[in-house]
Amino acid sequence: LRECHRVLKPGGSLVLTVPGVWPLHEAPYDYRRFTEAGLRKLLSTNGYVLELVEAQGGLWACIGQLLALELTHTAWLRTLVPWTNLAFAALERRGSRESLALNWLVRARKASP
Secondary structure (H helix, E strand, O other), X not given: OHHHHHHOOOOOEEEEEEEOOOOOOOOXXXXXXXXXXXXXXXXXXXXXXXXXXXXXXXXXXXXXXXXXXXXXXXXXXXXXXXXXXXXXXXXXXXXXXXXXXXXXXXXXXXXXX
16 A cells, blocks of 8 residues: 555545455454455555445355355365255344455545645
8 A cells, every 4th residue: 555655646546456255343443354444544544535445245245255166166065055045044134244245445545745
């Protein structure tokens, strides 16, 4: 972030995405991972004015991404595919969707002097 800030003109824009996938811990003080609060702190302390921090994906996108990854690497899991709808429904009932993002989209600009 410092190097991007150094080469950007004043008012120049920064657009980036960072991975997510895990629910928040100790909200809103989860600064050690790429979370909304952590990104806001990182960018503001490095001289950026935030215009957008937005979660992309959600519960189903995360589950689909992780399941697809596991299915490509673990042969025995392929036999469970017919049962995934039941597992997804159980997760939905447990309220597992709070703050779960596949990735975060960030748009910021370099503060003018």
